[in-house]
Amino acid sequence: MLHQKCGSAISFKRLLAVRSTSRRPNNQTSFDKKMPVMGREKAWEKAGEDKEAWFKRKYAHVHAKEKVLEKQDPFGKKKAHMEKLNRIQNDMKSDQKEHKSRFVKRSATQGLQVNPLLEYVCGTNAVLAALLGNKREYFTRLLYFGTLPPEIQKLAKEKTIRTEPTDKHRLNLLTNYSVHNNVALETKPLQPTEISHLQLCNPESAEFHFSELLFEGELKARQSSYISNAQKKFPLGVYLDEVMDPHNIGAIIRSAYFLGADFIVMSRKNCAPLSPTVSKTSSGALELMPIYYVDRPLSFFSKSQEEGGWMFVTSCLTSANAKDQKYMGGKTLSLDDLRGMCNKLPVVLVVGNECNGVRTNLRMRSDFFVEIPYGRATDEITSPVDSLNVSVATALLLNSLLTN
Numbered sequence: 001m002l003h004q005k006c007g008s009a010i011s012f013k014r015l016l017a018v019r020s021t022s023r024r025p026n027n028q029t030s031f032d033k034k035m036p037v038m039g040r041e042k043a044w045e046k047a048g049e050d051k052e053a054w055f056k057r058k059y060a061h062v063h064a065k066e067k068v069l070e071k072q073d074p075f076g077k078k079k080a081h082m083e084k085l086n087r088i089q090n091d092m093k094s095d096q097k098e099h100k101s102r103f104v105k106r107s108a109t110q111g112l113q114v115n116p117l118l119e120y121v122c123g124t125n126a127v128l129a130a131l132l133g134n135k136r137e138y139f140t141r142l143l144y145f146g147t148l149p150p151e152i153q154k155l156a157k158e159k160t161i162r163t164e165p166t167d168k169h170r171l172n173l174l175t176n177y178s179v180h181n182n183v184a185l186e187t188k189p190l191q192p193t194e195i196s197h198l199q200l201c202n203p204e205s206a207e208f209h210f211s212e213l214l215f216e217g218e219l220k221a222r223q224s225s226y227i228s229n230a231q232k233k234f235p236l237g238v239y240l241d242e243v244m245d246p247h248n249i250g251a252i253i254r255s256a257y258f259l260g261a262d263f264i265v266m267s268r269k270n271c272a273p274l275s276p277t278v279s280k281t282s283s284g285a286l287e288l289m290p291i292y293y294v295d296r297p298l299s300f301f302s303k304s305q306e307e308g309g310w311m312f313v314t315s316c317l318t319s320a321n322a323k324d325q326k327y328m329g330g331k332t333l334s335l336d337d338l339r340g341m342c343n344k345l346p347v348v349l350v351v352g353n354e355c356n357g358v359r360t361n362l363r364m365r366s367d368f369f370v371e372i373p374y375g376r377a378t379d380e381i382t383s384p385v386d387s388l389n390v391s392v393a394t395a396l397l398l399n400s401l402l403t404n
Contacts, residue, residue: 119189121276121287122171122180124149129284130185131155136287140186145171152183161185178280190274190286192266193222194293197303198310201226201234201346208235208262208346209308213295224290226262231404232342235262238398239312241297241362242270242353243390249274250281251391252351257285259398265300265348268293301365304348313338314350314366315397316357327363333370338400347401351394372396 044054073079118140121130128151130136141162142152148163156163171180196219199209206228211219226235238256243249249272253264272278279286294300304310313333341347350366352358363369372393374386388396 117188118186119276120174121185121187121279122175122178122183123280123284124152124181124183125284126276126279126282126287127183127185127284128152128155129287130187130279131159131161133284133287136190137188139188143171143174143184143186145182148183175276178277190279190291192274192291192293194268194295195222195265195300196294196296197300197307198237198346198348199304199308201308203228203233210292224263227260231402232260234342234344234346236342236346236398236401237261237263237265237348238394239265239294239297239348239350240271241267241350241358242356243351244270244272245354246272246275246277247281248354248389248391250278250286251389252394253278253282253289253291254285255391255395256398257282257289259395260402261289261349261398263290263292265292265294267297268295297362298365301362305365305367308346310346310348311341311368312348312350312366313341313368313370313397313401314352314358314363315371315393316352316363316369317371328369331366331368333368335370335372335397335400338370338397340404341401343404349394349397349401351390351397354390370397 042051044051047054049057120143121127127142128149131139131152132155139159139161141164142148142156143164143166145166145168148156153163168182171182171184174186175184194213196211196213199211199221201208205225207223207225209221209223212222214220238252238261240249240252243252243266249266256264274286274291282289301312305312350358350362352362358366372388387393
């Protein structure tokens with residue numbers, strides 16, 4: 001409204017100005033003197049100065065400061081140095097942003113396994129054992145950084161496995177930042193045979209029989225050879241019940257293979273899967289050791305005892321309460337009692353969970369119980385170190401069983 005009023009006033013003013021030049025008498029007062037003029041007062045007008053003088057007073061010192069800076073840095077070295085520092089800082093920021101952008105999760109499926117039918121066995125010993133054992137259905141490719149070990153290169157060429165050089169960052173991503181020793185084998189996950197129970201043994205041919213559980217519940221008789229020498233005439237197996245740590249499983253398999261056990265039996269539902277971590281921890285023994293899965297542990301214990309004459313020795317605390325003494329009474333063995341046992345009958349050593357041990361229903365179906373004695377006085381102050389790691393305990397018990 002204000003602009004409209006001002007515009008109309010100015011036009012009316014011009015009209016009156018034209019008329020005044022022709023009709024205004026000499027004694028009439030001018031309209032311009034009485035009509036207020038709408039305009040913005042300039043800064044130099046407010047200060048009562050000339051325009052040029054006002055600008056000189058306002059901005060003359062700016063040019064003076066620039067002249068002082070030129071005198072302080074006559075050759076521009078300081079300015080060049082500051083520009084260089086700013087350039088380096090900007091480059092570092094851009095590199096940081098670019099590095100972060102590589103790990104930004106852009107979708108819900110990013111970071112998931114590309115193909116669930118493939119896994120990456122890493123580590124020199126694990127890869128070499130996988131190629132030697134040949135227990136997996138197929139090998140896709142062999143990725144490496146630097147120089148490939150001659151033995152692995154030779155086996156890969158014999159099995160027509162494609163070798164592909166790559167960088168360490170990619171190997172880290174594929175192996176989930178494991179210690180890969182600059183080599184990773186892309187292969188199908190290991191699929192152990194699922195069995196129902198163990199059957200009779202033949203010491204003359206050094207073979208034992210077992211029943212493989214097929215897809216539709218049918219049983220198929222199988223046989224496998226075992227190590228027979230002066231220290232053992234019958235096979236020795238290890239049963240793992242609810243062992244959840246893959247590093248413990250790998251260490252148990254490594255100890256069992258080194259000491260001379262014949263096979264490993266695992267509960268399918270309650271144990272950690274046989275992942276590349278297990279293969280790496282076992283130093284490749286996973287690829288060489290016969291491993292079986294059991295879906296019904298109670299039936300496995302009962303049928304193996306009845307049809308095969310296998311003896312199950314469970315590792316647990318023998319100082320049990322009165323409730324457990326009902327089935328443990330008279331069945332406790334010492335480490336010396338285990339010596340030479342594999343020369344008399346087939347044995348399965350049962351080890352359990354890292355915290356709770358073997359489940360009660362499996363202990364009730366065991367033939368004997370054994371405990372590794374505590375090496376310190378029992379009247380000492382209670383210490384948090386009151387037991388052994390399950391892999392260490394398994395190695396000690398296996399050593400006692402395989403020693404005459």
